[in-house]
Amino acid sequence: xxxxxxxxxxxxxxxxxxxxxxxxxxxxxxxxxxxxxxxxxxxxxxxxxxxxxxxxxxxxxxxxxxxxxxxxxxxxxxxxxxxxxxxxxxxxxxxxxxxxxxxxxxxxxxxxxxxxxxxxxxxxxxxxxxxxxxxxxxxxxxxxxxxxxxxxxxxxxxxxxxxxxxxxxxxxxxxxxxxxxxxxxxxxxxxxxxxxxxxxxxxxxxxxxxxxxxxxxxxxxxxxxxxxxxxxxxxxxxxxxxxxxxxxxxxxxxxxxxxxxxxxxxxxxxxxxxxxxxxxxxxxxxxxxxxxxxxxxxxxxxxxxxxxxxxxxxxxx
Amino acid sequence: xxxxxxxxxxxxxxxxxxxxxxxxxxxxxxxxxxxxxxxxxxxxxxxxxxxxxxxxxxxxxxxxxxxxxxxxxxxxxxxxxxxxxxxxxxxxxxxxxxxxxxxxxxxxxxxxxxxxxxxxxxxxxxxxxxxxxxxxxxxxxxxxxxxxxxxxxxxxxxxxxxxxxxxxxxxxxxxxxxxxxxxxxxxxxxxxxxxxxxxxxxxxxxxxxxxxxxxxxxxxxxxxxxxxxxxxxxxxxxxxxxxxxxxxxxxxxxxxxxxxxxxxxxxxxxxxxxxxxxxxxxxxxxxxxxxxxxxxxxxx
Amino acid sequence: xxxxxxxxxxxxxxxxxxxxxxxxxxxxxxxxxxxxxxxxxxxxxxxxxxxxxxxxxxxxxxxxxxxxxxxxxxxxxxxxxxxxxxxxxxxxxxxxxxxxxxxxxxxxxxxxxxxxxxxxxxxxxxxxxxxxxxxxxxxxxxxxxxxxxxxxxxxxxxxxxxxxxxxxxxxxxxxxxxxxxxxxxxxxxxxxxxxxxxxxxxxxxxxxxxxxxxxxxxxxxxxxxxxxxxxxxxxxxxxxxxxxxxxxxxxxxxxxxxxxxxxxxxxxxxxxxxxxxxxxxxxxxxxxxxxxxxxxxxxxxxxxxxxxxxxxxxxxxxxxxxxxxxxx
Numbered sequence: 001x002x003x004x005x006x007x008x009x010x011x012x013x014x015x016x017x018x019x020x021x022x023x024x025x026x027x028x029x030x031x032x033x034x035x036x037x038x039x040x041x042x043x044x045x046x047x048x049x050x051x052x053x054x055x056x057x058x059x060x061x062x063x064x065x066x067x068x069x070x071x072x073x074x075x076x077x078x079x080x081x082x083x084x085x086x087x088x089x090x091x092x093x094x095x096x097x098x099x100x101x102x103x104x105x106x107x108x109x110x111x112x113x114x115x116x117x118x119x120x121x122x123x124x125x126x127x128x129x130x131x132x133x134x135x136x137x138x139x140x141x142x143x144x145x146x147x148x149x150x151x152x153x154x155x156x157x158x159x160x161x162x163x164x165x166x167x168x169x170x171x172x173x174x175x176x177x178x179x180x181x182x183x184x185x186x187x188x189x190x191x192x193x194x195x196x197x198x199x200x201x202x203x204x205x206x207x208x209x210x211x212x213x214x215x216x217x218x219x220x221x222x223x224x225x226x227x228x229x230x231x232x233x234x235x236x237x238x239x240x241x242x243x244x245x246x247x248x249x250x251x252x253x254x255x256x257x258x259x260x261x262x263x264x265x266x267x268x269x270x271x272x273x274x275x276x277x278x279x280x281x282x283x284x285x286x287x288x289x290x291x292x293x294x295x296x297x298x299x300x301x302x303x304x305x306x307x308x309x310x311x312x313x314x315x316x317x
Numbered sequence: 318x319x320x321x322x323x324x325x326x327x328x329x330x331x332x333x334x335x336x337x338x339x340x341x342x343x344x345x346x347x348x349x350x351x352x353x354x355x356x357x358x359x360x361x362x363x364x365x366x367x368x369x370x371x372x373x374x375x376x377x378x379x380x381x382x383x384x385x386x387x388x389x390x391x392x393x394x395x396x397x398x399x400x401x402x403x404x405x406x407x408x409x410x411x412x413x414x415x416x417x418x419x420x421x422x423x424x425x426x427x428x429x430x431x432x433x434x435x436x437x438x439x440x441x442x443x444x445x446x447x448x449x450x451x452x453x454x455x456x457x458x459x460x461x462x463x464x465x466x467x468x469x470x471x472x473x474x475x476x477x478x479x480x481x482x483x484x485x486x487x488x489x490x491x492x493x494x495x496x497x498x499x500x501x502x503x504x505x506x507x508x509x510x511x512x513x514x515x516x517x518x519x520x521x522x523x524x525x526x527x528x529x530x531x532x533x534x535x536x537x538x539x540x541x542x543x544x545x546x547x548x549x550x551x552x553x554x555x556x557x558x559x560x561x562x563x564x565x566x567x568x569x570x571x572x573x574x575x576x577x578x579x580x581x582x583x584x585x586x587x588x589x590x591x592x593x594x595x596x597x598x599x600x601x602x603x604x605x606x607x608x609x610x611x612x613x614x615x616x617x
Numbered sequence: 618x619x620x621x622x623x624x625x626x627x628x629x630x631x632x633x634x635x636x637x638x639x640x641x642x643x644x645x646x647x648x649x650x651x652x653x654x655x656x657x658x659x660x661x662x663x664x665x666x667x668x669x670x671x672x673x674x675x676x677x678x679x680x681x682x683x684x685x686x687x688x689x690x691x692x693x694x695x696x697x698x699x700x701x702x703x704x705x706x707x708x709x710x711x712x713x714x715x716x717x718x719x720x721x722x723x724x725x726x727x728x729x730x731x732x733x734x735x736x737x738x739x740x741x742x743x744x745x746x747x748x749x750x751x752x753x754x755x756x757x758x759x760x761x762x763x764x765x766x767x768x769x770x771x772x773x774x775x776x777x778x779x780x781x782x783x784x785x786x787x788x789x790x791x792x793x794x795x796x797x798x799x800x801x802x803x804x805x806x807x808x809x810x811x812x813x814x815x816x817x818x819x820x821x822x823x824x825x826x827x828x829x830x831x832x833x834x835x836x837x838x839x840x841x842x843x844x845x846x847x848x849x850x851x852x853x854x855x856x857x858x859x860x861x862x863x864x865x866x867x868x869x870x871x872x873x874x875x876x877x878x879x880x881x882x883x884x885x886x887x888x889x890x891x892x893x894x895x896x897x898x899x900x901x902x903x904x905x906x907x908x909x910x911x912x913x914x915x916x917x918x919x920x921x922x923x924x925x926x927x928x929x930x931x932x933x934x935x936x937x938x939x940x941x942x943x944x945x
Contacts, residue, residue, distance in 0.1 A: 050845060052841065052844055052845055054836070054841065076850075079847075080847045080848075080849065081847065082847070083844065083845055083846065083847035084845060084846035084847035084848070085847055088845075088846075089842070089845040091838060091841075091842055091845075093838065096837065096838035096839065097838050097839055097842045098839060098842070099839040099840075099842075099843070099857050099860075099861070100839070100861065100936065100937070101860045101861055101864075101934075101935070101936055102856070102857070102860070103936075110846070110848055110852065110856075111846045111847070111848070114846065114847050114848050114849060114852075115847060146936040146937075148936070148937055159842075162846065
């Protein structure tokens with residue numbers, strides 16, 4: 001059994017479903033990219049793993065199993081021993097993630113002290129060590145800085161260092177580079193990859209950037225309107241996407257397209273969770289839609305190297 | 318929010334509906350006091366000293382002519398309260414009108430012109446806010462009273478109260494308007510309006526003011542309640558409305574001595590009405606703020 | 618912003634406010650006060666009066682007189698009270714401890730109650746306890762201070778006879794001339810009702826403020842990140858959320874302290890509390906101009922000092938304000 005196993009996970013906000021039955025799994029040391037437009041539910045899926053959905057949302061169905069334990073039904077106190085300890089998270093915007101009134105050191109040592117019994121001096125030593133690991137210059141001095149004294153890129157390194165503190169088995173990174181300067185994005189991704197390789201950590205990378213996934217993750221899941229519509233080995237999907245939406249996404253990507261060719265845009269926009277169409281949620285935007293697409297929600301089924309949620313997958317190749 | 322959605326939310330909230338009903342009936346009672354009140358308590362022909370200090374009807378010794386009893390002069394409490402509420406509301410609304418006028422004017426000037434006008438007005442607002450309305454009003458009115466003598470002061474008290482409470486609270490409006498103007502100023506339509514040669518005052522009023530109406534409405538509701546409380550406090554201290562034209566605050570003051578000798582109703586009835594009035598306005602203000610959720614100016 | 622520059626700006630602002638207050642004070646004196654009234658009787662002729670006015674410098678230009686007034690004020694001479702026949706400043710300062718102790722006890726009540734209640738109401742907004750507290754708080758805001766005071770007197774003094782309704786009770790004179798009511802049981806009994814009245818208006822205000830700010834902080838990304846780090850709820854609430862709530866609360870709190878001092882006038886009047894506010898109102902009724910001016914200047918000074926202290930605390934609590942010499 002995989003280290004992390006998510007089955008038919010549903011998250012609801014009142015009457016509306018933000019996640020409509022999402023399943024994926026992650027083996028020890030494996031890297032999975034979850035891709036989709038904003039609002040597709042990728043962040044929701046990330047937070048649902050550690051059962052941290054903000055009100056009024058809640059997990060309304062399915063299961064999250066980590067190392068044999070059900071996280072979706074676990075009580076908060078037990079969850080606390082997992083969060084930040086065995087599964088750590090990196091948030092999107094480092095400007096907002098760090099508490100403005102606490103020093104870097106306070107925000108690091110508190111994490112260690114929450115999960116390990118050790119002295120403050122020991123915790124500080126490990127914190128400095130991790131800051132060094134993520135290439136924060138002069139970590140022994142930086143540790144007493146407040147977040148506002150650091151640049152955005154440096155802050156995200158601090159956030160990564162915080163996620164590494166307890167040597168977690170899985171890191172969930174929610175768009176870790178989106179809020180950063182383009183020049184820093186690549187550096188941060190490279191750092192994250194190096195750290196995963198060095199300590200055999202699993203990674204769930206949430207991003208809207210297919211290019212980032214192609215360079216970093218073995219497996220890829222494409223989300224659309226609260227569902228995974230295509231999942232499989234990254235290479236297989238990038239070379240031969242089978243769902244019309246994935247094909248559209250890859251078609252809209254400059255470097256994936258043939259040089260000089262026109263970029264294809266997917267017409268229309270993704271529906272919100274409160275006005276989902278019947279059947280396949282993508283059918284209003286799909287060039288291949290037929291009446292059957294409007295009738296029922298297509299299941300995610302294995303077709304060759306990947307799993308695809310499209311009833312016309314065999315016909316449109 | 319459309320007016321229809323607004324109304325729908327309003328009628329779904331029993332607290333808001335109750336508060337509005339109570340407020341409406343109180344206002345009607347105050348405005349129509351000359352027609353609705355059982356007597357005109359300030360017409361010497363209609364009061365009789367023999368009726369003095371009668372308790373409310375539900376207490377032994379009470380008479381049906383006076384639902385809430387009478388005061389030491391034989392005036393019916395129901396009548397004095399209806400008239401007094403009118404005075405309180407008049408001062409509350411008048412003071413808020415002054416606040417809004419000064420605040421919106423200064424806020425527009427500060428936000429639109431910026432520079433030294435802005436820094437001067439905002440420093441002034443800082444200082445004024447830190448000095449507390451009530452304190453400024455007490456001192457100002459105390460000085461006026463001392464300078465004019467109690468007799469002459471009594472005639473002017475109504476205008477003094479409106480002006481002093483009005484002037485003391487303009488920064489609330491000014492800051493909100495200024496913040497909104499600064500946001501709106503960056504938008505293209507203001508530039509466009511300027512390019513078409515519209516004078517700057519017209520640009521501000523025609524385009525910026527409608528956009529700030531929601532926060533101003535929310536502020537005004539709470540400010541009316543605050544102004545009425547301030548007026549009541551000042552009158553209670555003897556710095557406000559005189560006994561021959563009392564507000565709710567002066568009525569409470571005039572009955573205060575009698576609390577200890579047992580005629581509690583002379584103070585209690587106007588006090589309850591004052592609290593109900595303020596509570597109704599505050600509940601409505603809270604509801605408006607939660608419903609419309611405008612960006613209010615916060616902090617310094 | 619740099620702390621030193623900030624402090625300098627704050628001090629300049631304080632000085633300007635004090636100057637404005639002194640001009641107001643002086644204008645009151647030159648329009649209301651007639652120093653001759655206390656010096657001579659009615660029988661003195663107009664010519665003699667003019668001579669006396671010249672001698673006293675009362676016919677000097679406005680600014681000359683103002684700077685003389687300012688010079689005296691800086692040395693602590695604010696004139697002599699007509700009624701008490703003593704230096705006005707001395708009369709006021711004698712009453713300062715009574716008002717200070719009232720404000721102190723009320724403030725302690727406000728802080729010790731508002732913080733836990735505000736936090737509770739923010740963390741469990743749907744609970745019955747929180748709903749009841751919030752409903753009570755809006756009623757509390759709507760009851761003016763003087764009514765709370767009257768209500769407390771009629772229930773606890775007139776009705777039940779548990780607590781005294783006026784005065785300070787037994788006091789003890791401390792060696793440095795501070796008359797305190799905090800060292801006797803009787804003094805405390807007299808303090809209870811006035812300080813509850815004074816606290817009654819600010820308490821709901823602070824509960825609502827702390828609740829609103831706390832709820833806003835609880836929705837921030839950094840609090841969510843703290844949860845994701847597996848930090849214990851207590852620490853998330855108090856260290857992560859509440860410490861960020863403190864900044865706006867201090868800002869508003871500073872402004873409200875001024876209001877609290879204004880409300881002492883009301884509370885002291887109802888309870889005949891022998892403090893500065895009660896004295897001030899008496900001075901108004903007696904048209905005791907030097908005392909009125911002395912009160913305005915002393916209260917102005919208190920406002921300025923309190924605001925400066927609040928700003929300083931704000932600066933120290935807020936890490937965005939850097940101390941000179943700290944690493945950039």
